[in-house]
Amino acid sequence: MTKTREERLFEAAVDKWGVPSQVALLLEELAELQAAVARLVFRGRGTLQAVALELADVQIMTGQLGVILKRLGMEDRELQGIRALRLDHLEGLLRGNGKGTHD
Numbered sequence: 337m338t339k340t341r342e343e344r345l346f347e348a349a350v351d352k353w354g355v356p357s358q359v360a361l362l363l364e365e366l367a368e369l370q371a372a373v374a375r376l377v378f379r380g381r382g383t384l385q386a387v388a389l390e391l392a393d394v395q396i397m398t399g400q401l402g403v404i405l406k407r408l409g410m411e412d413r414e415l416q417g418i419r420a421l422r423l424d425h426l427e428g429l430l431r432g433n434g435k436g437t438h439d
């Protein structure tokens with residue numbers, strides 16, 4: 337199957353900088369997104385663009401986390417299956433037949 341541009345970039349980043357570095361960067365980007373959302377929502381400062389920038393950073397790093405999980409032995413089918421299950425869970429909550437929690 338042909339890889340997408342994103343898949344190629346995420347794999348190249350993990351190859352270039354390694355798993356420990358990219359996991360550390362993921363945690364850093366998550367914190368930056370948290371800070372940007374908090375600044376906008378709770379302090380009335382910051383901008384939508386700042387949140388969107390941090391969101392993009394987190395999406396890029398979570399994409400690399402998917403590459404890392406696969407390199408640790410997880411099949412892409414399993415990774416996609418878990419995502420599908422979580423989307424089904426959300427859909428159930430929205431339809432009112434879930435447990436009422438988001439975890």
Ligand SMILES: [Mg+2]
Nearest residue numbers: 365368390393
């Ligand atoms: Mg960032």
